[in-house]
Amino acid sequence: MANSTPVKAKASETAxxxxxxxxxxPAVGWLIPxxxxxxxxRYIRGLLLFVSISTMxxxxxxxxxxxxxxxxxxxxxxxxxVGDVGAGAMYIVTLAMDWGQGAIAFAIADYGTKFMIVxxxxxxxxxxxxxxxAIGKKQ
Amino acid sequence: xxxxxxxxxxxxxxxxxASIVFGIxxxxxTRDMLRYGIYCFAMFLGGTLLAGWAMxxxxx
Numbered sequence: 001m002a003n004s005t006p007v008k009a010k011a012s013e014t015a016x017x018x019x020x021x022x023x024x025x026p027a028v029g030w031l032i033p034x035x036x037x038x039x040x041x042r043y044i045r046g047l048l049l050f051v052s053i054s055t056m057x058x059x060x061x062x063x064x065x066x067x068x069x070x071x072x073x074x075x076x077x078x079x080x081x082v083g084d085v086g087a088g089a090m091y092i093v094t095l096a097m098d099w100g101q102g103a104i105a106f107a108i109a110d111y112g113t114k115f116m117i118v119x120x121x122x123x124x125x126x127x128x129x130x131x132x133x134a135i136g137k138k139q
Numbered sequence: 140x141x142x143x144x145x146x147x148x149x150x151x152x153x154x155x156x157a158s159i160v161f162g163i164x165x166x167x168x169t170r171d172m173l174r175y176g177i178y179c180f181a182m183f184l185g186g187t188l189l190a191g192w193a194m195x196x197x198x199x
Contacts, residue, residue, distance in 0.1 A: 045163050048159055048163060049159075049160060049163060052155075052156040052157075052159045052160050053156070053160065055156060056152075056153070056156045056157075059142065059144075059152065062140060062141060062142040063141070063142055063143075063144065064141055103141075106141070108143055108144060108149070111144065111149045115149075115153065118153070118157065122156070122157060122160045125160060125161075125164050126160060126163075126164060128164070129163070129164040138167060139167055
């Protein structure tokens with residue numbers, strides 16, 4: 001595996017203090033997957049992130065997965081909600097359109113539920129990456 | 140509208156998209172991103188297949 005430590009060390013040394021972009025990029029990136037990278041001119045990365053995360057979420061919906069709403073239920077329901085909310089606008093639209101009701105009758109629906117949760121979690125990772133680019137910790 | 144995926148297809152698609160995101164967010168250069176993404180894909184898919192066979196062995 002290639003050693004990227006010298007590149008990483010150089011980027012960390014030039015880290016910038018809090019700026020408008022360090023707030024805007026994560027916010028926009030949460031709302032629309034990959035947008036936080038696109039507004040920072042990382043177009044290919046942003047597009048790949050958008051396609052990957054959005055496709056995973058949409059596939060989850062099409063597999064009749066269940067979407068979690070805010071709840072005070074058991075820990076797994078709470079974690080499911082936290083994962084789903086990471087999808088940003090897709091989660092908001094899904095709730096608004098009353099999609100994601102789930103279908104116990106379909107075995108594949110369980111995969112759908114997990115796909116949507118993981119899509120949200122992957123978007124959280126993407127948001128963190130957009131933030132690191134904004135503060136200069138990463139190129 | 141419902142889409143039906145086989146278990147393998149679901150694992151493949153999951154591994155593919157997760158690897159793309161991991162590759163982009165965990166490495167700096169394009170070459171490193173590509174290599175790490177392929178590595179993650181192999182681990183995701185290979186690990187799933189391995190776990191499946193391990194469960195079959197335990198069940199047997």
